[in-house]
């Protein structure tokens with residue numbers, strides 16, 4: 001997000017509108033319309049979202065590095081608070097260019113951000129939202145490169161692939177977005193230490 005002279009709340013609200021336009025449907029980023037809860041969240045976003053997105057970009061780059069340079073689709077990644085009613089931690093929007101990955105970093109423990117990015121990257125790589133064999137191969141390739149246990153790739157396994165790799169959920173997704181997640185601050189201070197070293 002370009003730095004402007006706008007106050008943090010306005011910057012945060014602008015950011016929410018931006019990620020809403022990149023979601024599969026606008027209602028997925030419902031906080032824009034939640035006049036009660038959006039104020040502290042927008043202010044926190046305005047102050048901290050660049051640092052959060054830098055962490056996600058590092059995860060994205062780690063996934064990219066698992067493939068040859070000519071075999072890396074154009075992908076952008078952003079953190080976004082996703083509506084609880086959709087029950088998803090992240091999404092891959094193949095209708096945008098570049099392909100967009102949105103991650104609700106409030107719903108997943110910081111140590112598992114790379115895992116959820118790898119899952120969405122596998123969708124972006126095959127260009128499909130399905131959890132079929134092609135997706136399984138893409139995800140397995142990423143898991144090997146990132147040092148994550150590979151999934152079982154049998155045709156009967158599509159349902160488990162939907163939730164692979166397993167990510168630890170947080171108890172209160174909005175707590176992160178209100179700035180109450182001290183865990184994340186530790187990771188941010190030690191930039192990238194949770195990423196595997198890739199040769």
Ligand SMILES: [Zn+2]
Pocket residue numbers: 119123129131161162
């Ligand atoms: Zn999936």
